[in-house]
Amino acid sequence: MTEQSxxxxxxxxxxxxxxxxxxxxxxxxxxxxxxxTADADREQFxxxxxxxxxxxxxxxxxxxxxxxxxxxxxxxxxxxxAYNCVDRHVESGHGDQVAIHWIGExxxxxxxxxxxxxxxxxxxxxxxxxxxxxxGDIVAIQLQMIPEAIFAMLACARxxxxxxxxxxxxxxxxxRARVDDAAAKIVITSDGQYRRGKAAPxxxxxxxxxxxxxxxxxxxxxxxxxxxxxxxTPWTDGRxxxxxxxxxxxxxxxxxxxxxxxxxLFILYTSGTTGKPKGILHTSGGFLTQTAYTHNVVFDxxxxxxxxxxxxxxxxxxxxxxxxxxxLANRVTQVVYEGTPNTPHEGRHWEIIQKYQVSIYYTAPTLxxxxxxxxxxxxxxxxxxxxxxLGSVGEPINPEAWIWYRETIGANKTPVVDTWxxxxxxxxxxxxxxxxxxAKPGSAQRALPGISAKVVDDTGTEVGHGGGGYLVLDKPWxxxxxxxxxxxxxxxxxxxxxxxxxxxxxxxxxAKYDDDGDIWLLGRVDDVMNVSGHxxxxxxxxxxxxxxxxxxxAAVVGATDPTTxxxxxxxxxxxxxxxxxxxxxxxxxxxxxxxxxxxxAKPRQIMVVPELPKTRSGKIMRRLLRDVAENRAIGxxxxxxxxxxxxxxxxxxxxxxxx
Ligand code: PRX
Numbered sequence: 237m238t239e240q241s242x243x244x245x246x247x248x249x250x251x252x253x254x255x256x257x258x259x260x261x262x263x264x265x266x267x268x269x270x271x272x273t274a275d276a277d278r279e280q281f282x283x284x285x286x287x288x289x290x291x292x293x294x295x296x297x298x299x300x301x302x303x304x305x306x307x308x309x310x311x312x313x314x315x316x317x318a319y320n321c322v323d324r325h326v327e328s329g330h331g332d333q334v335a336i337h338w339i340g341e342x343x344x345x346x347x348x349x350x351x352x353x354x355x356x357x358x359x360x361x362x363x364x365x366x367x368x369x370x371x372g373d374i375v376a377i378q379l380q381m382i383p384e385a386i387f388a389m390l391a392c393a394r395x396x397x398x399x400x401x402x403x404x405x406x407x408x409x410x411x412r413a414r415v416d417d418a419a420a421k422i423v424i425t426s427d428g429q430y431r432r433g434k435a436a437p438x439x440x441x442x443x444x445x446x447x448x449x450x451x452x453x454x455x456x457x458x459x460x461x462x463x464x465x466x467x468x469t470p471w472t473d474g475r476x477x478x479x480x481x482x483x484x485x486x487x488x489x490x491x492x493x494x495x496x497x498x499x500x501l502f503i504l505y506t507s508g509t510t511g512k513p514k515g516i517l518h519t520s521g522g523f524l525t526q527t528a529y530t531h532n533v534v535f536d537x538x539x540x541x542x543x544x545x546x547x548x549x550x551x552x553x554x555x556x557x558x559x560x561x562x563x564l565a566n567r568v569t570q571v572v573y574e575g576t577p578n579t580p581h582e583g584r585h586w587e588i589i590q591k592y593q594v595s596i597y598y599t600a601p602t603l604x605x606x607x608x609x610x611x612x613x614x615x616x617x618x619x620x621x622x623x624x625x626l627g628s629v630g631e632p633i634n635p636e637a638w639i640w641y642r643e644t645i646g647a648n649k650t651p652v653v654d655t656w657x658x659x660x661x662x663x664x665x666x667x668x669x670x671x672x673x674x675a676k677p678g679s680a681q682r683a684l685p686g687i688s689a690k691v692v693d694d695t696g697t698e699v700g701h702g703g704g705g706y707l708v709l710d711k712p713w714x715x716x717x718x719x720x721x722x723x724x725x726x727x728x729x730x731x732x733x734x735x736x737x738x739x740x741x742x743x744x745x746x747a748k749y750d751d752d753g754d755i756w757l758l759g760r761v762d763d764v765m766n767v768s769g770h771x772x773x774x775x776x777x778x779x780x781x782x783x784x785x786x787x788x789x790a791a792v793v794g795a796t797d798p799t800t801x802x803x804x805x806x807x808x809x810x811x812x813x814x815x816x817x818x819x820x821x822x823x824x825x826x827x828x829x830x831x832x833x834x835x836x837a838k839p840r841q842i843m844v845v846p847e848l849p850k851t852r853s854g855k856i857m858r859r860l861l862r863d864v865a866e867n868r869a870i871g872x873x874x875x876x877x878x879x880x881x882x883x884x885x886x887x888x889x890x891x892x893x894x895x
Contacts, residue, residue: 250635250750254642255674256651260624264671266533266685274685281686282309282714285529286521289565290324291315292494295521299712304739305732306719307712308498309522316492317501317520318394321564322357323492325350333540334569337592338383341430341575348383350567353390356383356483358490360391363483367454369422371396371495374503376420376452378411378442380404380429381574384458384479385550388424389560392502393520396495400503400515403551404429404438405852407874408445410513414505417515418721419451424479427469428461432579435461443470456482497521503721504553506659514730515721516553516659522714526663527562530684534653534667535596535625539567543622545589546598547573552853553659554629557715558598562663577603582610586618597645598627598655602854604637609788611812612644620645625670626652630854632757634779638677656680656757658743660731662715665689666755678779681754687713691747691755696738704748704773706761708740716741746773765794765802772804772837774858780832781806781839784825786814791848791856792839795865803840805865807848807885841865845885852877 256264274281279298286295295313325333331351338346348356369375375392377399379385385401392399400418402411415423425442428435439457446452457469458479498519505513531537537544544563548554563570571592577585585607589597607615626646628638633654642652651670657663665687666680673681683689688711690698699705709716720727734742746758758773765772774792781790789809797803808825817824822842830838843864849857852875860882863870870886873879 250676250678252635252639253674253676254651256671257649260536260651261671264669265536265538266669266671268672270533270669270672270685278686278711282525285686286310286313286525286714288528288532289315289320289521289524291521295497301712304712305728305741307522307716309519309714310497310525313497313521314494315497315521315524316394316494317524317561318357318361318390319492320524321390321393321561322350322354325567326354330540330567333567335564336383336386337543337569337571339571339573339575339588340382341433341573341579346383353387355488356387357390357394358488359483359486360384360387361394361490362486363456364391364397364422365395366482366486367422369395369397371493372500373397373422374400374418374420375422375424376400376402376411376415376418377424378402378404378406378438379424379426379458379550380438380460381549381572382426382458382460383572384424384426386560386572389502389550389556390564394490394492396493396499398500398502400505401551401556402505403549403852405877406551408441409874411442411445412449413513414515415445415449415452417505417513418503421451422454422456423452424456424458426458426460428465430461430464430575432576435464435466437465439469443472495520498718500718502556504556504659506553514723514726516717517719517721518662518715519718522716523557523662524561524565526713526715527557528565529686530664530667531558531562531566531568533669533684534655534664535598535627536670537563537566537568537596540569542569542595542624543571543592544568544596544598545571545573545592545594546627547577547585547600547603548598548629549853553662554598557663577606578610583614583617586615586620589620589623590618593622595622596625596627597623598629600630600854601628601633601637602631602850602856604628604633604641605782605789607645608637608640609809609812612640615644621647623647623650626650627655628652629655629657629664632759632775632779633678634775634782635678636779636783642677651675652677654678654680656745656755660717660743661709661713662717663713665709665713666757676750676754679750679754679756683755687711689755690740691749692735692740696735696740699749701749701751701753704746704758706734707743707745707747707755707757708735708738709743710738710740765792765804767794767797767802767804767836768800776833777804777806777829777837777839780829780837781808781825783832784828786810786817786821787825788812789848791858791861793858793862793865795840795862797840804837805861806839806842807845807861807864808842809846809848810844843885847878847881847884849873849881849885850877851875
């Protein structure tokens, strides 16, 4: 590799590694040879992965990339995605296997076998067809984590309609923008949802959203909270239909039709750097191939043996790829939980793991850090010995959180897989293989077999080991987005223009190689700070802070600084048992960061706060913290999960000012 100045300085080093046990490695689905097999003939490798599925018509060509950046995978192939996720398991004799152990927040439960799932999805498909929904139509779904959400998604897939799932916590304005952008014909929702022990209205918000929405012909309403909800469910005669009245009486027979491999499967809206959300489009054959493949190799899933639990919400891509499509294609038995992790108590997840003998658990760093904050004594009260693989997704996981996860939840022996991917990539791209990789806490490490990723500098040249820069995907992959709904220009501009000469997809993330060439994610590039000419990742400073025994969570932003360009401002939440030691404690933390990373990364200011502002998907809203750090009026807080957090922070800022 040539000498060059890295685009991002590589400051934090981590030397601990955790190889898989011989026992785990011996039984693992993916062995080390998989990398070489994939490298030898990528298209052949993906063809073999596609063979995991049942195709009505086999493809004639694996990949057509002649019209880049619009890929076609498994060209000419035809399949039905819902048939692959449901019917074929019944046909192979597994109709009695539980597909979904559903747990409602108030404690009600439902076990749904594959045979029952087939009936429910077929009935829902017949119901949609009866309403005039045809292939290519768009059905918006705003539902909480209830089985009907999954039935509805699969029913759409079964008839070739696209679903556009809108997270249950999104405001009427956000729902309306998505309904309008896609011109959704049907909206599926519920009367209300249980949240933190209370019934909250849902349909009322949907009605508010849909006032005057011309594309919407019918609204289907699942009865969930019923009489627990105050007042009547608002109703528009002629437009609104109860799910149970519409669906329950339908025939459970439904003949799935085979659709083209490139037939659109769904749209999912994601926010970008500008205001308007982008409708990310995914299609059928490639998406299902890669979600099923990755679910098999990354989680080492064994159908009929494992009990899997992905804690994401179906409103996000993780719920689409790793609750609905990949796992069900692999004949999973999985837990789906409706509620929040601390309702009615902070041990709820561990209680569920113990009861259902969950063996694979996939969650987000933000939740892991919350569990850390609540204390290790809570999981210690439960039997978690069924767990054998732990996964993380959504943001960089700090090494200390990784270690806590492995030690406290994984009995110091389960592999932890840190999976990097995006709404746009559709499926996991960079991750350890649990039976192969010597895991490094905090690193997603290496592109999966069949996937190619690089860290490059400003000019698109790959940086050397030890160097930092921009993460790019330099070869097309089966589950890649096929576009931004209705906006080809935005698709090209957002993802393909930065390194257009090389034809690379730019993911928007900073990353670095360590000395072994393993990849470390450094957060979005707009979260990168520039301090005295050094580009420092917010993630690295956060990791250093969280590695201090008193810190539960940390968020770091760069604030304008007259001498250094930007100064580092940190917001920290102390652990439950840590007393706020005032100025001295803050000094200690600053010195700790200086020790961990170097004096250049010493925060200019550390503020001890009771909470951090987060979006509903758990991402820290650094924009708002930057406003605080720069003493500005606080900007738009409408996408915050809890809008009172900023007030808490502003009033709690007495402590922590620099000397
Ligand atoms: O910045 C990366 C971060 O989340 C972004 C994608 O967000 P979203 O489309 O909402 O999908 C989240 C679930 C796949 C990425 O650009 N991200 C996701 N996983 C990781 C991560 N950052 C670091 N490490 C990860 N494992």
